[in-house]
Amino acid sequence: MGRGRPIWDVEAVVSSTYGARPDLVSKLVAPFYISHRGGLLRFPEHSIEGYRASAAARFVPEQDVQLLADGTPVCLHDGTVDRTTNGTGNVSSLTRAQWLALRTDPAILGGKQAIPLLWEDVIQEFGGKQLLMPEIKVSSARDAVLNSITSRSLQRAVIVQGFNYADVQAAATLGISALYLSDTATPATLVADHVEFIGCSTAVSSGYVSAAQAVGLKVIIYTPDTVADIAAQFAKGCDGVFTDDAWFFSGNFVGADSDPFRELVRWPGYQSVDGVNAIHLQPPNELALNNGAANDTNALQSWTGPRSTATGTLKVRAKVRFGVYASDSARWSSIWIGALPAGLTYSDGVAVVGQHGYHCLFRRDGQTQIYSVPDNAGATQIATVTGPVVAAVGVEGTQVVEVEINPTSVILRNLTTAATVTVANTAFRGPVSIVFGSNKTDTYFSDASVINS
Secondary structure, eight states, X not given: OOOOOOSSOGGGOXXXXXXXXXXXXXXXXXXXXXXXXXXXXXSSTTOHHHHXXXXXXXXXXXXXXXXXXXXXXXXXXXXXXXXXXXXOSBGGGOOHHHHHHOOBOOSSTTSOOBOOOBHXXXXXXXXXXXXXXXXXXXXXXXXXHHHHHHTTTOTTTBEEXXXXXXXXXXXXXXXXXXEEEOSSOOHHHHHHTTOOEEEEETTOXXXXXXXXXXXXXXXXXXXXXXXXXXXXXXXXXXXXXXXXXXXHHHTOOOOOSSOSSTTOSOOTTOEEXXXXXXXXXXXXXXXXXXXXXXXXXXXXXXXXXXXXXXXXXXXXXXXXXXXXXXXXXXXXXEEEEEXXXXXXXXOTTOOOTTOEEEXXXXXXXXXXXXXXXXXXXXXXXXXXXXXXXXXSTTOOOEEEEEEEXXXXXXXXXXXXXXXXXXXXXXXXXXXXXXXXXXXXXXXXXXXXXXXXX
């Protein structure tokens, strides 16, 4: 699976002036990605921030629409607000004022909250300029959703979806692009009813996909959320997928060189070893790894995008500070640079097939160390420097650390204490992941950056 192609030809998009009937549906080009609930692995679920970021990346943001007590359409998946907000209760029992007073939970602990959305605000901002894909969660919301589309002449700028066929039929009858969610519907029946899309689960067979496409349907599969599963779905021949992190899984995001933590949102492809919410963000711009008496805590940083040590020089720099936990001054924080098996983060002290690179440690007692980790083998220390010993646990202050991998050497620097360790080593050069970690101590990273030269 390669990078996702642009979803539509921006130059061909008609003005959003009501009555102009912009046709964004015809601009879809397979393989395309639907940003499920606005990209819930990165942004607060069904947030304007997620929809805007999805649109900017040329993914189709998806909305779930249901009604408040007064009939106002709002964007939320669940029938209650308990899971995704700071409130409790049924959506259908809330007033408009109660709804807008809620705050939607961030996608990562400590991240930014969001304001729950009215469907009216979404279609007002994006209508005619960005393809939208609302799902009618309750049939009572059908008329409000369909009227909001037809009154703006957006029949070809919105794809209405649902599991209730009557809702989908009603949309298609009005000339609105429609998608039926089913693994068993008869494709010819959908086409006869002017339904253009079918949404299938990951269990659907390639034979069904082919049969649906043979009569003119476009097939979108929900909701694969690993690189391997998405590749398997596209191998079935589907036209698109719903996914929770379209940025990472499409391979179509531009890696950043500067601090990913300052925005206080979850970064693309975030994966971690974190059993008790040990990994979180905290204002103004820190990644906190609070593992206390637990073992290792690691967070994979895909914010850098694809990077390589095969040629040139790669540098990773960050501020790091220790918290107050751990009487053992040998406990460490670390930066791992190396290859990892798909879907995994770094496993310290364990032989793992596909895991090889360099594990660079900054200990509380001032030592800096480099370990080489061969493929499917344990780590071997290849360099160490004993730096200044800290005065007392918990008062070490912030230090700036840097790892450099160049064609001949690996260099670990503590730019605050001027401690440097250099070792001639070429055991690993190639595509890398970058992992920040800690071992039985509280560690805080900030102002991270990466440089290829």
